[in-house]
Amino acid sequence: MIKRALISVSDKTGIKELGQALDHLGVELISTGGTAKMMVENGIKVKEVSEITGFPECLDGRVKTLHPAIHGGLLARREIEEHMQTLEELDIQKIDLVIINLYPFRETMEKEGVSFQEVIEQIDIGGPAMLRSAAKNHQDVTVVVDPEDYETVLAEMKAFGNTKLATRKRLAKKVFQLTSHYDTLIAEYLSKDEPVSFPEIKTMTFEKVQNLRYGENPHQQAAFYREIGSTSGTLPTARQIQGKELSFNNINDAAETLSLLQEFDEPTAVAVKHTNPCGVASAETVELAYQKAFQSDPLSIFGGIVAVNRPLNKETADQMIEIFLEVIIAPSFTPEALEVFASKPNIRLLEIPDIKVDTGTTFDMKKIAGGMLIQESDKALSEAREVPTEKKPTEKEEKDLQFAWKIVKHIKSNAIVIVKDQQTLAVGPGQTSRIWALQNALRNTSHQVKGAVMASDAFFPFPDCVEEADKHGITAIIQPGGSNRDQDSVEACDKAGISMVFTGMRHFKH
Incomplete structure (x- = not known):
């Protein structure tokens, strides 16, 4: 039976009604x-x-609350006679119900201009201690951390005078999920200025945005x-303006689209299909950038994700609704554009006002069976440059090479991208051989690539890619270099009159 309850909450949602009901x-x-x-103010x-x-x-x-009169009342096991005798000898009364939520550490941490000491003062000590004591002894004690559970607890108390053991076990699990999350936030906050990216113990915490209908399949x-x-x-900060609920694949593709888009400052449109770019272009206006991105690969863009880094206007919206697109992302949409998209209510529109913000150091995580691989996100672009070929890139080629280099690091390895006039003409993703990546890119493009430039995410182990590029009139190549056989590719370039740039930085993406 629940006869005594301890209540101490920062979030007082529903607590007046609960206190009145318990009273x-x-x-x-x-x-x-x-x-x-x-x-007391409410007569309880x-x-x-x-x-x-x-x-x-x-x-x-x-x-x-750090006192035996509290923790003894929480931790004493009712079925053990010696425990009950100890409580009687020490004049400690049992506590049957605990309702606690913790100091607002996260809310304080996320405030603008808050001092370090202000945040530290919001580290709750007594709260987690009482929660853990009650949850450990959930055989006898009911512990509640979520206002959503108040109704269930009251209903069971009214029906049985106590809660069910299954309920107490479920509520105890929520306690340890909360305290684990809470402690991880504190550890991450205290670690944010440390230079160690990969400590011996790595804890991370996330909160659920939504359940999805299903995963990749x-x-x-x-x-x-x-x-x-x-x-x-x-992406988690995006505001969905219209459209169906986002799917697992929508979110995965949209995240990659956004990551690539953030490489560019000029008006740019990025189209992605199955996490690989299928059309990227920069231009004087976002409307023209989208036209060029669409023309890069009108077939693959169908059913894809498109993102732009300027407000999306009616003229661009008119073009976009001519084909089926799953998701469109922009920093904002003009009212006239929203009217256009309203005719296609299933298109998901995501607004991210700070779309060009540098999100700082983030981590890329790959879950494997029995473990996790964690690395820094690949945000770097090498400024080191070596031109080992006789021919040097022209100013126009240099501009296109830099454009291509930003894109190729977002393409699954082995990766090839071919660019002309700030527009992708061909993309070769995810091949086990680099020459196959190039051949597939050339085979599947509808564009004339003569005069275009080419980027490769890793070095050429053989001159075959240079020789293939020469057959199609490609005039400049950018790649990391570093192969023991770099000279073979350099000589092939010199023979063909192609300029080549070494960056010294590889961009595998597996």
Whole structure:
């Protein structure tokens, strides 16, 4: 039977109604500080913790519940006679129900201009200790951290005088999920200025955005989680303006689209299909950039994701609705553009106002069976340049080479991208041989690539890619270099009159 309850909450959602219901059921209530004051003001009978412990709150409230009169009442096992005798000898009364949520550490941490000490003061000590004590002893004690569970607890108390063991076990699990999440936030906050990216123990915490209908395939269950902390310019911060619910594949593709788009400052449009770019272009206006991105590969863009880095206007929207697109991302949409898209209500529109924000150092994680691979995200672009060929790139070629180099690092390896006039003409992703990547790109393009430039995500082990590029009139190549046989490719370039740039930085993407 639940006869005594301890309530101490920062989030007071529903707590007045809960306190009144417990009081009506004859439950003795114990509380602290602001929670006790609120109950008294609402006519609810309550005892201060200091009445139970016989010890006043001290150190600005840092110490108030860390006392045997509290934790003994929580941890004593009711079925063990010796435990009950000890409580009687020490004049400790059992506590059957605990309702606690923790100091607002995260909310304080995320405030603008907050000081380090202000954040540290929001590290709850007594709360987690009581929660853990109650949850450990869930055989006998009901512990609640989520206002969503108040109704269930009250309903079971009214029906049985207590909660069901299955309910207590479920609620105890939520406690340890909360305290784990809470402690991880603190650890991450204290680590944010440390130079160590990969400590011996790596804890991370995420919160669920939504359940998904399914994963990559209909037989796989899935959910979407967001990282805690600074996530400006990322997909979890997007506002969906219209369209169906995002799917697992929509989110995965959209994240890659956004990542590539953020490489560019000039008006740019990026189209992605199955996480690989299928059309990228920059131009004087976003309308023209989209036209060029669409023309890059009018076949593959069908059913793809498109993102632009300028406000999306009616003229661009008119072009976009001519084909089927799954998702369109922009920093904003003009009212006239939204009217156009309203005629296609299934198109998902995502607005990310800070779409060009540098999200800082982030990590790329790949879950494997039994472990996790974690690396820094590949945000670097080498400024080191070597031109080992007799022919040097022209100013126009140089501009296209840099454009291609930004794109190729976002393409699955082995990767080839062919560019002309700030527009992709051919993309060769995900081949086990580099020459196959190039041949597939050339085979599947509808463009004349004569006078275009080519980028490769890794070095050429053989001169075959240079020789193939020469057959099609490609005039400049950018690649990392570093092969023991670099000279073979350099000589092939010199023979063909092709310029080649070495960057010294590889961009594998597996």
